[in-house]
Amino acid sequence: MALHEDWKLIDNHHYEREWVFPDFATALDFVNRAGAVCEAQDHHAEFVLSWGHVLIRTWSHDIDGISDRDLRLCEGIDQLG
Numbered sequence: 001m002a003l004h005e006d007w008k009l010i011d012n013h014h015y016e017r018e019w020v021f022p023d024f025a026t027a028l029d030f031v032n033r034a035g036a037v038c039e040a041q042d043h044h045a046e047f048v049l050s051w052g053h054v055l056i057r058t059w060s061h062d063i064d065g066i067s068d069r070d071l072r073l074c075e076g077i078d079q080l081g
Contacts, residue, residue: 003015003071003074003075003078004017004074004078006018007074009066010057012065012066013059013064013065013066014057014058014059014065014066014070015057015058015059015066015070015074016055016056016057016058017055017056017074017077018053018054018055018056019053019054019056020052020053021052021053021054022052023051023052024050024051024052026052027049027050027051027052027053027054028049030054030080031047031049031054033080034047034054034056034077034080035047037073037076037077037079037080038073040076041069041072041073041076043058043060043069043070043072043073045057045058045073045077046058056077058070058073058074
């Protein structure tokens with residue numbers, strides 16, 4: 001699986017990526033759409049939302065690290081555009 005280059009592997013433990021938006025409402029809409037991807041995959045990321053900014057982190061809590069589920073989630077979120 002090829003992840004978008006903006007996903008960063010942190011401490012070999014989790015992936016994170018940041019997005020910038022023109023305002024809070026657009027950032028919130030993105031979080032809601034990304035949350036729907038999480039629900040559909042039954043794999044839930046951590047979100048940090050602020051004015052015009054979203055940070056998403058994902059890892060598999062059961063193994064306390066990265067699994068294929070995280071890679072699929074990253075790819076699903078990337079498809080949101």
